[in-house]
Amino acid sequence: MPVAVLTDSTAYLPQELVAAYGIHVVPLYVVLSGRSGRENEDITSADVAKALSTRGQKVSTSRPTPGDFVAAYRAALDAGADRVVSIHLSSELSGTWDAARVAASQVGEHIVSVVDSRSAAMATGFAVLAAARAAAAGADLRTVDRIARETVDRTRTLFVVDTLEHLRRGGRIGSAAAILGSALAVKPVLHVVEGRVVPLEKVRTSARALHRLVQHVVEYAGDREVSLAVHHLAAAERAERLVAELRARVPAVRDVHVSELGAAIGAHVGPGAVGVVVALPPEDATS
Numbered sequence: 001m002p003v004a005v006l007t008d009s010t011a012y013l014p015q016e017l018v019a020a021y022g023i024h025v026v027p028l029y030v031v032l033s034g035r036s037g038r039e040n041e042d043i044t045s046a047d048v049a050k051a052l053s054t055r056g057q058k059v060s061t062s063r064p065t066p067g068d069f070v071a072a073y074r075a076a077l078d079a080g081a082d083r084v085v086s087i088h089l090s091s092e093l094s095g096t097w098d099a100a101r102v103a104a105s106q107v108g109e110h111i112v113s114v115v116d117s118r119s120a121a122m123a124t125g126f127a128v129l130a131a132a133r134a135a136a137a138g139a140d141l142r143t144v145d146r147i148a149r150e151t152v153d154r155t156r157t158l159f160v161v162d163t164l165e166h167l168r169r170g171g172r173i174g175s176a177a178a179i180l181g182s183a184l185a186v187k188p189v190l191h192v193v194e195g196r197v198v199p200l201e202k203v204r205t206s207a208r209a210l211h212r213l214v215q216h217v218v219e220y221a222g223d224r225e226v227s228l229a230v231h232h233l234a235a236a237e238r239a240e241r242l243v244a245e246l247r248a249r250v251p252a253v254r255d256v257h258v259s260e261l262g263a264a265i266g267a268h269v270g271p272g273a274v275g276v277v278v279a280l281p282p283e284d285a286t287s
Contacts, residue, residue, distance in 0.1 A: 003082070003140065005084075005128060006085070006086045007026070008124075011125040023128060024075070026068050027041055028061055028264040032057075039263045045234070045263055061264045069086070069102075070107060083144075085115065085144045086113065089124055090117060091116045091195060093196075117152050120265055121277060125257075154279065155279045158191045158200065158216055159269065160187060161190065164188065188201070188202050188209070206272075218250055224252060225254050228277065229256070229257040233270065233271050
């Protein structure tokens with residue numbers, strides 16, 4: 001009983017892994033200068049970074065429709081799958097999970113299981129990858145679903161933005177709104193808790209924020225073997241320095257995935273944003 005694994009475009013998995021495991025990806029939509037297009041297909045990271053750096057330009061995002069998901073589920077089933085595990089961006093940050101759930105009810109909830117990653121980017125991607133590997137090994141729907149949820153529980157997301165303004169405008173800042181005002185004059189270290197963006201601490205400079213970001217990753221990883229992902233928007237050099245420091249300071253790095261954030265998440269964090277996702281191995285799920 002083969003299980004297909006599906007996600008949305010905000011997982012930002014390396015394309016070679018998407019192809020290798022036959023992962024199905026449903027894109028979000030980005031509206032830029034009045035033009036709506038599919039993330040990473042019609043509207044790119046560079047398009048969004050340029051728009052956000054231009055006074056008066058507005059960028060917004062919208063979820064895939066339930067119809068988009070129904071079509072994707074049926075395509076996966078027509079291709080030979082008997083069941084589908086669908087893993088998505090936090091329901092606190094987007095309506096994507098809800099659209100997938102509505103679609104699953106139309107296709108059959110015994111056929112499609114929908115998982116809320118309670119985060120974004122490779123925090124979703126690591127769950128997708130773990131599920132896809134389990135499915136490729138022949139695991140059934142219940143097992144693939146369980147592995148995805150366990151991976152969610154052992155993954156942490158931390159990031160730094162140049163300004164909170166983009167998060168505020170998009171309504172994605174959650175309880176971090178409490179530090180607005182004076183916060184716009186500082187460089188907060190943020191993290192994702194139960195699907196919401198919340199402040200971890202406030203510092204005065206970008207250099208200090210990145211230093212603290214690394215320290216938090218080091219403390220969380222300890223001496224355990226971990227997988228890391230480093231994301232950025234229009235900040236490739238900063239991301240490269242971050243990778244080098246993490247490799248030097250985290251003692252047991254299994255692998256590191258480096259990628260630019262796509263248009264949908266990039267629209268809410270803005271140019272200059274960098275983040276780290278830490279995934280612990282299964283035996284550390286309770287840590």
